[in-house]
Amino acid sequence: MEIKKTAIAGTLESSDVQIMLSQGTDGIQFDLESDVEKQYGKAIKATVADVLKAYGVENANVKIVDKGALDMVIKARAIAATQRALDIVDEPMWEVL
Amino acid sequence: MSDHIQDLHLRSKPQRRMWQNFLTERGIDVFNDTEIDVIDETIGLLDDHDQLVGTGSIAGDVIKYIAVQNEEGASGSRFNMVVSELVSRLAQRGVFHILVFTKPKYTDSFEHVGFTKLADSDQGVLLEKGEPNIQTYLADIPKVPAGKEIAGIVMNANPFTLGHRYLVETAARENDFVYVFVVNQDASLFKTSERVELVKAGTQDLENVIVVNGGSYMVSYATFPAYFISSPDAVIDYQTTLDARLFKNWIAKDLHIQTRYLGSEPYSHTTDLYNQALQRELPPEVQVKIIPRKELGSGDAISATSVRKAIEEDRISEIENRVPETTYQFIVSHKFELQDRIKKGKKDGD
Numbered sequence: 001m002e003i004k005k006t007a008i009a010g011t012l013e014s015s016d017v018q019i020m021l022s023q024g025t026d027g028i029q030f031d032l033e034s035d036v037e038k039q040y041g042k043a044i045k046a047t048v049a050d051v052l053k054a055y056g057v058e059n060a061n062v063k064i065v066d067k068g069a070l071d072m073v074i075k076a077r078a079i080a081a082t083q084r085a086l087d088i089v090d091e092p093m094w095e096v097l
Numbered sequence: 098m099s100d101h102i103q104d105l106h107l108r109s110k111p112q113r114r115m116w117q118n119f120l121t122e123r124g125i126d127v128f129n130d131t132e133i134d135v136i137d138e139t140i141g142l143l144d145d146h147d148q149l150v151g152t153g154s155i156a157g158d159v160i161k162y163i164a165v166q167n168e169e170g171a172s173g174s175r176f177n178m179v180v181s182e183l184v185s186r187l188a189q190r191g192v193f194h195i196l197v198f199t200k201p202k203y204t205d206s207f208e209h210v211g212f213t214k215l216a217d218s219d220q221g222v223l224l225e226k227g228e229p230n231i232q233t234y235l236a237d238i239p240k241v242p243a244g245k246e247i248a249g250i251v252m253n254a255n256p257f258t259l260g261h262r263y264l265v266e267t268a269a270r271e272n273d274f275v276y277v278f279v280v281n282q283d284a285s286l287f288k289t290s291e292r293v294e295l296v297k298a299g300t301q302d303l304e305n306v307i308v309v310n311g312g313s314y315m316v317s318y319a320t321f322p323a324y325f326i327s328s329p330d331a332v333i334d335y336q337t338t339l340d341a342r343l344f345k346n347w348i349a350k351d352l353h354i355q356t357r358y359l360g361s362e363p364y365s366h367t368t369d370l371y372n373q374a375l376q377r378e379l380p381p382e383v384q385v386k387i388i389p390r391k392e393l394g395s396g397d398a399i400s401a402t403s404v405r406k407a408i409e410e411d412r413i414s415e416i417e418n419r420v421p422e423t424t425y426q427f428i429v430s431h432k433f434e435l436q437d438r439i440k441k442g443k444k445d446g447d
Contacts, residue, residue, distance in 0.1 A: 006193040006227075006228055007188075008184070008185065008188040008193065011177075011178075011181040011182075011185065012177040012178075012180055012181035012184070012210045012211075013174065013177050013178055013181055014174055014177070018181070018184070018211070020193065020227060020228065022193070022228040022229075033208075033209070033210075033211050061228060063211065063227070063228070065210055065211035067177065
């Protein structure tokens with residue numbers, strides 16, 4: 001699936017994560033800002049990448065500002081951002097959830 | 098603690114007073130109309146006792162007047178709440194690219210919430226966040242072969258005159274390629290899209306000229322927010338230095354621009370200060386060449402200001418020898434619309 005518009009989900013508050021998706025041309029490109037990037041950077045990207053894969057998104061620029069979010073929070077924000085970016089907010093893909 | 102966000106209405110006197118006191122206590126004490134009038138919305142962060150403990154404002158794609166009162170043991174949380182709320186409000190408006198102009202000491206705080214520094218001076222720093230950013234902007238500009246002599250010109254072209262044409266021609270003759278950046282600002286009499294089209298039309302015969310919209314990165318430096326700088330003299334220095342460094346460190350570097358061409362400025366003191374800042378900041382990486390203004394005989398330098406005045410006073414025929422044919426045709430066919438815009442007061446900029 002193609003990203004239709006830039007979309008954002010999440011906040012910058014403690015224990016949350018803000019994910020922004022925009023159109024890309026070169027696979028999934030990550031830009032991650034996190035205090036725990038060294039320890040959890042790979043895991044955070046993997047969680048978001050899994051969500052994008054489930055939606056069939058192959059090209060996207062992903063900006064993540066992590067404030068110590070737990071895995072399920074990251075997943076929830078990734079799903080919200082993806083649904084918004086694909087303009088399918090009204091038609092949740094239950095198989096992904 | 099349960100801080101909550103609330104809209105602040107600066108037109109309400111008590112709220113304005115509370116907001117202004119809060120900022121003044123935190124070292125922000127410039128509240129002139131140019132800074133305040135452009136604000137679209139302002140939020141306040143209130144604590145349990147409904148005391149103001151944080152604030153931030155949105156003006157177009159710029160966030161400003163951000164200040165928080167930190168609590169013990171949770172230094173960044175209120176700052177993050179305010180920025181977070183501003184980012185999501187902008188996202189709801191469809192704005193995903195955000196600029197912030199602030200004091201250099203707050204650079205870290207903004208970088209921590211995903212901002213990237215674009216340029217700084219002693220007085221202030223410019224950061225951005227989101228998409229499209231400066232890399233995507235630069236990637237969209239046509240590139241020329243390496244090893245060529247490349248020049249750059251930044252102009253408002255409000256509208257494109259024979260004076261501008263002379264500057265572009267000179268640069269085009271002396272270089273292999275010339276980038277002409279048209280300042281992106283819709284406070285001018287001619288809209289950005291019209292100005293870009295007129296520059297394109299007026300330089301179509303010059304094959305080595307590439308006309309580009311200045312995007313978010315070549316705006317009028319005078320619009321750089323300066324609410325955090327108290328001294329008026331420092332403001333112009335900060336604005337021009339930031340603009341010059343942004344051009345040098347990003348635009349010229351990426352596009353391999355070696356020379357920036359400027360028109361001499363006999364009339365405007367601030368533009369003269371701007372030219373001085375460019376001469377101070379750009380070399381040695383980027384040379385600065387100042388080209389004397391083209392004159393219409395008798396010491397009458399061509400300026401876009403005089404063209405706008407002639408439109409206003411309905412002396413259209415006097416414009417003909419000051420602008421290229423393409424600009425003239427546009428003015429003739431849009432005369433009433435332009436005069437209407439002037440009447441509505443949209444006429445500043447040069």
